[in-house]
Amino acid sequence: MGGVTNPLAPLELPPTPQDWTDWLRTRVDHDLAEAARLRDRLRTLGRNAPGGDGSSGTPEQHRNQVLGTWNELYRTLRGISALTNLVVNVHPEAATREVGEEAERRISELYTALGQDELLYRALRQVPTDDVDETTRRMVELELRDFKRAGVDADRATRERLVQLSKELTELGQEFDRRIRDDVRSITIDASRLGGLPQDWIDAHQPDENGQVTITTDYPDLLPFTTFAQDREARLALSTVSLQRGWPDNQATLAAMIERRNERARLLGYPDWADYDAEVKMIGEGEAIAAFIDDVVAKARPAAEADRELLLRRLREDHPDVDTVYNTDASYYTELIRREQHGVDSQHVRSYFSFPQVRDGLLDVTGKLFGMTWTPRPDAPLWHEDVTAYDVDVDGETIGRMYLDLHPRDNKFKHAAQFDLVAGIEGRQLAEGVLVCNLPTGLMEHNQVVTLFHEFGHLVHHLLAGRQRWVRDAGITTEWDFVEAPSQMLEEWAWDAAVLRTFARNAEGEPIPTELVTKMRAASDVAKAWRATVQMFYASLSYYFHHAPQPDLDAQHRELMARYNIADLLPDTHMHTSFGHLHGYSSAYYTYMWSLVIAKDLYSAFDHDDPFDLETARRYRDKVLAPGGSRDAAELVEDFLGRPYTTDAFTAWLAE
Template identity: 50%
Template sequence: MPLAQPTAFPAEPDAWPAYLETTIDSALDDARALLARLKDGTARTATEVLDLWNDADVAIATASSAAHLLAEVHPDAALRAAAEERAQAAEDLVTQRGLDHELWQVLAATDPEGLDAAATRVREHVLRDFRRAGVDRSPEDRERLRALAQRCTELGLEFARNIRDDVRTVRVRPEQLAGLPEDFLAEHPADDEGLVTLTTEYPDLLPVRTYATDPGVRLALTREHQRIGWPANEPVLAELLRLRAERAALLGYPDWPTYDAEVKMIGSGTAIADLVERLDALTAAASAHDVDVMLARYREDVPGATAVTPADNLFYEQVVKSEQYGVDAREVREYFRYEAVKPGVLGVMERLFGIALERVDAPTWHEDVEVYDVTDGGRAIGRVYLDMHPRAGKFNHAAQFPLRPGIAGRSLPEGALVCNFPTGLLEHDDVLTFFHELGHLVHEVLGGHQPWAMFSGVATEWDFVEAPSQLLEEWGWDAGVLASFATNAAGEPIPAALVERMRRADAFARGAWTRRQLNFTALSYSLHADPPVDLASFTADVDARFGPYAPVADSHQYAGFGHLDEYGSAYYTYLWSLVIAKDLRTAFTDGLMDPAVGRRYRETVLEPGGSADAAELVERFLGRPSSFAAFEAWLAEGTTA
């Protein structure tokens, strides 16, 4: 069978509605027909049954991935809405399939004898997922579970839409932008009323929080950012939490985290709570020290200041790093011009993993999107799309979206990198984000050559998926790597001495940063473990315990906490994966660009996709089980800086 051709997007705007019908709708129709065939009474071997199941998986993944991506990035609001309806339809089909008693009986009746290891793993996972969907419950319970899952999907899409569409603004006088870099000021001229409009999008938000000397401006924009999605998402989130709890109870679990964690590396809801307590003990003292240092410096500017809030922390982090570590963020950003960073970061990935990215002229959903074919030794192995700058109606964070599942011998994997970087100078944090999200994209492509759809691409346990991306952030701290593309306007590479100062300065506020992540982890977990009646007061209680910063008054950050949809109770994933990433880093003993280690990492961790448990993949690469040691050493660096 020849490989399927890459996705062909419409070249004309008026062709998009038909595209949705001929791709997403037809793929869902194919999936329904394949599932119906499985129940037609024909005698089939276990291999034949699993092959049909896999074909249906491919069709559903094709439809779902395209629908979810276009719902977040297409410039036309009506098209986004139409794509969102199809994303809902794809999720509903997955729910219906999981609760189809007749279909379950067909799969359960298969004889595993004679199946190879990969097919046996597929069969085990399919039957496990049927059980977790509730297929063995009473007809009445199955119908309620179906309705609950469908409603949760609707709520999740609404929650994400409310965040995506809620771009807020503040207007300030030009003199209130003191401290902002010259290029930022040039891009933000005053209007006819003599005022400058700032938005809550990242290219405005992060520079203002980092450089604006006026605390009132920082506070105003930060407060608006923390009110994104509110009040619309207040009832949406409350209902979503309540219905997830009901689903877990109907399935025989004490709470949602217990149900959700069963199929993740961490294994149980109580293990999440234990992780929170362990990290609480590791970060409390270091975080308090970091905040005390920032507060002392804050009081030099504002005598009587009583607390550091999220409107202040980035500003005073960079002030301390400038004054005590000799790192001026304005100087650093001069070396990170987007036009040089993009090919530079892509080039690092090419050299590290032995791949090539070749620009392709092909239609996409927007003229800013770039298309690249990924090749290995001249052989095409995937296609990627880079949608890198903000625009109205677009997903407003940074993420990798799968577009098309890669299936060995049938189709090549495709994925999209969706970011919101400025077109000029980047912050160093933007460069780290680029490496991070590109890590997901590389994982999608290199892991996208499995025969089974459920194990192809970024298909490991969900609490491992961030580890490869967090590992790749390390390349953004390496002097040699950065010098290969980070140059100022005169073409001079970033000095190694500056990078070393950046590394030392990065240790400052490490405890506070980790504590902030722990705050989100605890909130994500505890909201689901015992859904509260009052979201605002509950969030305030979590803030009071974990901080590390005083909350901004009259803000509702939980309403814009998008991970509560996709990650649910599992935001702990970021810290859990960071522990693993720091351990993976220890294998690069001869430098980060060691091609032999890069190849081994590619082959043992990325290429297998989900064909083996993540703990096994890590052990294959390290030659031992993963441990906390490297993470604890990294965290301790912050206490001695």
């Protein structure tokens, strides 16, 4: 399965996890020193007009010097930024994570200083772009825009305050994430209260000498328990402690992050952070976020109200006096209704999805779709024994390496995400990415299979977009409210019977029946509108916390819950203190639903009767994924679809 020889080699990692601390410290020092050298070279070029003393030759030669040095500077910084971000989130050694956090602060300070460096701005501004290719012209224009957004033309006092704000925001974000990552809570209940849970889950949770079982808030415990446990009191207890993670300390940290973001935005001439952040996204302005949230909620609310009545009726069959429906109730009763009304038993469904088969099937499916091969590299140095490495080829050419870190452990990132490791630059370095999840090693829920397809979509995007000239365009560097669209579209293949039957087999080796997948698809519509309103509630938190923050974020949380969410608020919970997207996505959580609108339209171009419609898949690969950030997202979509994207497919899906 190996590809053709490629002179570029993957990043050489330390041989054992214990070797990472000193290696990372040395690597950071080296790369930051190299970045400083390249910065100084650009400053020299910025001081000298083309053809003058200190510059080299013609304007064209000067331009090549500036852009070449510029690319190398940001290649170096992006590489060390990606490496330290990965280390902080996945490395098992506390000392190594601490080195990574300190490095993140140093890197952030340098990025801030570069964004305000007038000589760098001058060097780039004097580059002529009237006779360059469109990709280069666009890159220069966007970099100049980012200088403005960093405050390069602000007065000295403002620039100094922006530097301080950037430093504080880095530290606050690290605090916020660290508490979420480290705050694993649990409940302890009698083993007799495990009724309804899968037998393999029960077998993995043996009672202690007192007959008690401890259940944690980590996903492999939390998700099956809230989906299958018949004991409502226990489900609510586990959900409550899960929604208390980060409380109370992260409340103050979050408030401080929001305050400093908004101060930064106002210093730069924007009304608030949401408006500042939206400027560089497809949506364009903060007010459009509010309008989008309201529009989706208006479309979904009638059906969501019907979903609530459906759930409440079934809930009252077990608990006649109940008037509230919590999200954790929805998890359990959605599953129950699917089983009772659609004949879909998720415990039966999961018998077809053992982790090794799902992983291998995912690689086979995506490899066939996109012309990719994945060659295992058992000799690759890794940061943990659970991690696996693969070399990646496309149509016979080696384009990079991927790492799969898919199972939970202490002090690891608690959700699911694709992390960059190396940005692919044509002729300079291979793309490398890391998929980080918290999946069971045994049987998987089908929704976990969907999650794995989703996150792998990000990894495929990063790898395929790794043959760019400019580091700014490499990998997933489109507008941030588009980045979820390719991964959401890949979820469709996790619902196709023909696809699933290639790898979903039970212990007897029997493939999942097509009729069962048909029922699963029908059952997936149960409470679909409810789930849409929940997502838009999350988006409202993300937006309004930044657009109009209240002194008491807890009170604002309750107010937005009542306004947007169909679910009732579980007492004594503070979901926002463990809502990690409030750091990474800040005011832009709306992007998940925005991207879903585009994903539904992208999928409309495929032959739904042929999941291996390779002609369309390869065209999609080349027109949407491979260009990375070299063109605006709307242009990529229009080039693929042959028309501008519309909301028609999304609206039809929501109404189904």
